[in-house]
Amino acid sequence: MRNPFSKTFEPHELQMFDFMQGIKFFERLRQKELSRFLPAMHERKYVRDEVVFFSKDPSQALYLIRRGQIDLTIDVRENFETIMQLKRGEAFGENSLLENAKRTYTALVTSDEADLIVIPHFAIQEIFDSNPKIKAKMMTSLAEYYNTNNQRLFRSYRESFGFFSLRQMFE
Secondary structure, three states: OOOOOOOOOOHHHHHHHHHHHOOHHHOOOOHHHHOOOHHHOEEEEEEOOOEEEOOOOEOOEEEEEEEOOEEEEEEEOOEEEEEEEEOOOOEEOHHHHOOOOEOOOEEEEOOOEEEEEEEEHHHHHHHHHHOHHHHHHHHHHHHHHHHHHHHHHHHHHHHOOOOOOHHHHHO
């Protein structure tokens, strides 16, 4: 039986919840928990070749891709090498879930246009401070994300016959 006193959500909010739950970092959250992010979210439009942020910038926001494509790149001897291409329904800037983190890659728009939802770091931290369950769920998703990336890195290393020094990763 449905509780008549429970919060009901507008259709546009329900659509946003569906979108968010398709993204790794929000997949464990219930609608009521997701609703905490809505006031902090704003949409920003970008154009081709616009940089969303640079490597080593402070991690000031988490980005959700509504439309477009983003390339995550790293600097390799004064060149940019794409490490991942992201599209609708994916997120980047995940280290904004951590405190005092810096960007590890540069995020570049590679489609003609991109619509991104921006969630500022300070808003995420306020939500985490007031709701440890949300923080625990999102940190679990973040840990799984980093674990998957580590597995990819080690597989790539094995397949490349060790053309780079893996020891540098742990220094």
